[in-house]
Amino acid sequence: MVVGVHRPTQLVIDRAALRHNIHAEVERLDEGCELFMVVKANGYGHGAIQVAQAAKDAGATGFCVAILDEALELRAAGFNEPILVLGVTSPADAPLMAAERISTTVAATDWLSDAQAYLALAEPTAEPLHVHLGLDTGMGRIGFRTVDELATAIDFLGQHKSTLDFEGIFTHFSTADSPDDHYFKQQVAKWHTLTDNLPHRPRYVHVSNSATSLWHAACNDNMVRFGVSGYGLNPSGTAIEVPYALQPALSLTSELVFTKKIAAGDSVGYGATYTADQAEWVGTVPIGYADGYERRLQGFHVLVDGQACEIIGRVCMDQLMVRLPHDYSRGTTVTLVGQDHGAEITLQDVADYCGTIHYEIACGFTGRLPRRYLN
Numbered sequence: 001m002v003v004g005v006h007r008p009t010q011l012v013i014d015r016a017a018l019r020h021n022i023h024a025e026v027e028r029l030d031e032g033c034e035l036f037m038v039v040k041a042n043g044y045g046h047g048a049i050q051v052a053q054a055a056k057d058a059g060a061t062g063f064c065v066a067i068l069d070e071a072l073e074l075r076a077a078g079f080n081e082p083i084l085v086l087g088v089t090s091p092a093d094a095p096l097m098a099a100e101r102i103s104t105t106v107a108a109t110d111w112l113s114d115a116q117a118y119l120a121l122a123e124p125t126a127e128p129l130h131v132h133l134g135l136d137t138g139m140g141r142i143g144f145r146t147v148d149e150l151a152t153a154i155d156f157l158g159q160h161k162s163t164l165d166f167e168g169i170f171t172h173f174s175t176a177d178s179p180d181d182h183y184f185k186q187q188v189a190k191w192h193t194l195t196d197n198l199p200h201r202p203r204y205v206h207v208s209n210s211a212t213s214l215w216h217a218a219c220n221d222n223m224v225r226f227g228v229s230g231y232g233l234n235p236s237g238t239a240i241e242v243p244y245a246l247q248p249a250l251s252l253t254s255e256l257v258f259t260k261k262i263a264a265g266d267s268v269g270y271g272a273t274y275t276a277d278q279a280e281w282v283g284t285v286p287i288g289y290a291d292g293y294e295r296r297l298q299g300f301h302v303l304v305d306g307q308a309c310e311i312i313g314r315v316c317m318d319q320l321m322v323r324l325p326h327d328y329s330r331g332t333t334v335t336l337v338g339q340d341h342g343a344e345i346t347l348q349d350v351a352d353y354c355g356t357i358h359y360e361i362a363c364g365f366t367g368r369l370p371r372r373y374l375n
């Protein structure tokens, strides 16, 4: 996708904020517990490579991604740390993952036997394929669900040590970000049922996303998969307080490219869904839903020189219009996410208006927006 470098609309990512958040968590972890930064989906929209570097500088010792290509991007950029793919990969890619020392999540024993067949045919690699067994303790997404299934997989790994290395075991909680810990406790109990009698503990034993590490740190074991809070976002939205001050790393800014005065009765935008009651100034901002700034944000607001201004008319694909309190000059700063003159719009505010969570807004920003890095 073309990147709009000649348009004054950009994501601004503060690397100092990333380092602050990640370092604060590293400091809270028990001795011997490592932090792997989760940089899937282009680092939650912030830029995977830049986030990985900031995380490494702040004390992260490994990375998690969702898909193999994201892991390969990190390797190509020169990161030599452990990288775990959290999703299900193709067994046909087992030789590639072994060669690149990329650890993979395994959720079924037949995956292991298929991968073993591919590995047996491929050029031998310096290291075996590093495997993390995923356990489904109640998320209902991927993973082993019974002691017997798990025992079969561990047995298979034990029989193929030269090609398959049992490097990790983990689960994922579905309600760690909720004040109600009823279901969380059920998942913890299931985790214990599945893992208390393991024949041997692998190198990495991990259960914690951001929410678990922040609010249930006793569960952490020896690694955490730290994601959203590294970016400065509260995983619970506003439901639970975070034990240290998070600094949101992402801002979204633009400029007024055009202003005009409209008369009472004039309409604005597709469908003419907004009609002015009186004469008013209108500004046009060059961003739209093709950038991930959603169409349903009509009626929300942006900051024009720090002043909240309502978005009037539908958000177009590439432009949107706002009502101004008076005329402003072309080039006046527009803040869609972030702070200006003491006023602030958070990703949480945008998400609330859209009826979703900040995760979805952050990773919805498209490749057309340039990412500029501070600090």
Ligand SMILES: *Cc1c(COP(=O)(O)O)cnc(C)c1O
Binding pocket: 038, 040, 086, 172, 208, 209, 210, 211, 225, 226, 227, 228, 229, 235
């Ligand atoms: C995305 C993901 C994480 C990170 O979650 P956050 O809520 O962003 O901290 C951790 N573990 C797994 C399995 C994930 O899919």
